[in-house]
Amino acid sequence: MKDKVKILYIDDEKQNLTSFKANFKNEYQVFTAENAADGFKLLMEHEFPVIIADQRMPLISGVEFLEQTTIDHPDSIRLLLTGYSDIQTVIEAINRGQVSKYLQKPWDIEKLSMAIDHCITLYNSKAELKKKNLELQIANEELNKFVYSISHDIRSPLTSVLGIINLTHVMPELKEAQPYFAMIKERVDHLDGFVKKLIDYYKNSRSEDSIELVEIRTLLNETRAYLHLDEKSIDFACEIDQQSPFYGDPYRLGIVFDNLLSNSIKYRDPEKPKLQIELEIMITSKKMDIRISDNGIGIEEKHLNKIFNLFYRAEDSLKKSGSGIGLYIVKEAIKHMRGQITVESKINQGTIFNITIPNNLKNDRNDYHFNTGRQ
C-alpha cells in the first residue's frame, strides 16, 4: 500500500489540533504542533507535501510561519486558516506566492478535506513536472552528445581522405592522377558539407534564441573569410547603412549569410567573366533590411515558391553539389528571429533575396548608442 501523505498542522488552540487529527488520521499521516518551534522541529525531521497554519497565533502569525518554511521546503503546498478580518494579509501572502490556498475559519470538515486534496494534487503535479523536466534535460544532453559524436565520427575519416589528397599535391609522381583526386575531393567535400549543414540544422532547431549586440561588420568579415569571397573572380560589393546598433542572434544571422552567399558562389554563371554579389544592409532601431543580389544562373519561376522546402532541388541545380537543405535552414533561422525572406529571380540574370529581421533593441539602449554613434 502507498504511504499516507504527511500533513503538518500548526495551531495554538489544542482543541483544533485534536479535532483535526480525529477527522483526518485515517486518510493522512497527521502531525500537529502547538507553536512554531515545535513546527520547525517536525519540518526538520519530515518532508510535508502540505503545511497548514492558523493565522492567529501569539508569537508568530500563520503567514510569517509559512513564509519561513518556503526557504527549506520550497515544494510544499501551504494552506492558511484565517478569519475574515485578516483578509488583506492573506491576499498579500497569496500574491507573494508563499501561501497557495486559504480557508475561512471556523472550517468545516468537507471544505477542509477538499482543500487538502487540492493541495496534494498540486504538490504531486509539481513534483511530476520537476521529474519530467529533469528527464527531458538528461535526454537533451544525451541527444547532444550523440549528435556531436556521430558527426565527428563521420567527418573524421573524411578529413583524413582530404588530408591524403592534399598530400598528393606535393608528390610530382602523382601529377597524372590529379584529375581523379580532384573528383574524390569534390565528393568528399560534398559529404563533409552535408554533415556540417545537418549540424547547423540541428543547432538552429534546438538552440534557444540568444539576443546580443551584433557587430555586423565583424560577422560579415568572418563569412567572407570562410567562403573565400575575396577571390579575384568575385566582385563583392557590400554597403552597410547602420543608423542604430543591432540586437539579435549572431549565430542565426551567420547561418543566413553563410548559406545565401555560398549559394551565390555555387550557382554562379560560368558564361560571365566575374561573379558579382551585392550586399546592401540597412539597420534602424526597428529592423535590419538585407538585400543580397547576384548575377548567377538564376532560378526558374516555377521553382521559386518551393526552394525553401526541405530537400527540394530545382532540376537545373542537379548538376551542382547541393543537398537541398541550405535554404530550408535559412528560412528556419529567419523564422526563429521573427523575420521574413522573399526571393526574386530571372533565369540567366541573377537572384535577389530580400530579408527583414526585427531589431531587439530596447529603448534605453537605443538613445545611448544612437547618439554616441553619430557624434
Add this chain to the structure above:
Amino acid sequence: MTEMITILILDDNKIDLFINNELIKHSNINANIREFAISSEVLEVLKNTDLKDWPHMILLDIHMPVMNGFDFLNEFANLPKEKVSKCKIVILSSTLNPHDRDLAQNNPFVIELLEKPLNTDELYRILVQHGIYKINN
C-alpha cells in the same frame, strides 16, 4: 634556413599522424616531428625530457580513447611551469561541437583551434605569429 623547431603530434589515428607528418615535411616549416598515438605516453616522455629538448608546439587531437585532448591538457598543466610555458598547444580536430570550442578557447595553453585536415600555411602563420618561428630578414 630558419632554426629547426620540434613539433609533437598527438593523435590516436595512425593515418592522421602519417598525413600530418608528411604535410609538415613537405611544407616550408623546418621541424623535427615526433608522433604519438597515446596521451599518457606523451606525458611520460615530457616528464623525462630536459627543458632544452622540449617541443615548441603540440598538435593535439580532441577525441581520443582513455585520455582525450582536454584530459591531457589537465595533466599537462601539472608539469613544471618553465617547461609548460615553452610549449604552445594547437588543437587539430574535426569536431563541430560548440562545447569543445568553448573548452579550447578557455584553456590557457591552447593558442588556436584548427580544423582537420591540417593546413600547413595556417600552421606556419601561427608559428610566426606566436614567435615560435623567427624569420631572419
